[in-house]
Amino acid sequence: MKKTEFYPTIWQTIPYSYDVFGQCDAEGKQIKDLVLKSKVASEKGVSEMTLNISGLSAFDKKGKEHFITDFTRQAVLNLKGMHTGLFIKSKSVLRLKAGEYTTIRFYLDSTGNRFGYSDRSSETMNRFNHLDFEIENGLRIKGKEASHVVLRFDFEPYTLSSYFKPVQQLFKRSKSFKTALADSFLD
DSSP, X not given: OOOOOXXXXXXXXXXXXXXXXXXXXXXXXXXXXXXEEOHHXXXXXXXXXXXXXXXEEEEETTSOEEEOTTOOSOEEEEEEBGGGTOOEEESSGGGSOSEEEEEEEEEEOSSSOEXXXXXXXXXXXXXXXXXXXXXXXXXXXXXXXXXXXXXXEOOOOOOHHHHTHHHHXXXXXXXXXXXXXXXXXXX
């Protein structure tokens, strides 16, 4: 009998929970758990994004932009909301100087960007050259944090009706184009 390993999303840590297991690294340092919100995403009802990222930066409380220099190559990221239990871990964010940060900016390439909406429709979004994500409750870096940070995205979950959309399409009556002459032979 073959042993199959199963990794359900139920074991994913939840932000602001009291679960201590997933909130510390191997050295016992507290892992920063950031929730990122985007005005563009909330206005459009975005549930997931595929972004072709060419650069990354963070803005401090004074509005000064700090580029994350070790992010040198282009990457395609699939971002999903907190409701899915998925997140991104990054070592790059904590290499910033000590201080307080309010926003993370993703610089985008001119192609390969897509938004998925709560009704399960999707659209290519190549008109943005960057997307700003506000850090909920801010980010304070003192210089002695854990080696990585967890990034969670506050997107809208899929609507209930979007799950039944394929079934509706299956039972939807197809409209055939008949002429008046063809209808006269049916009687």
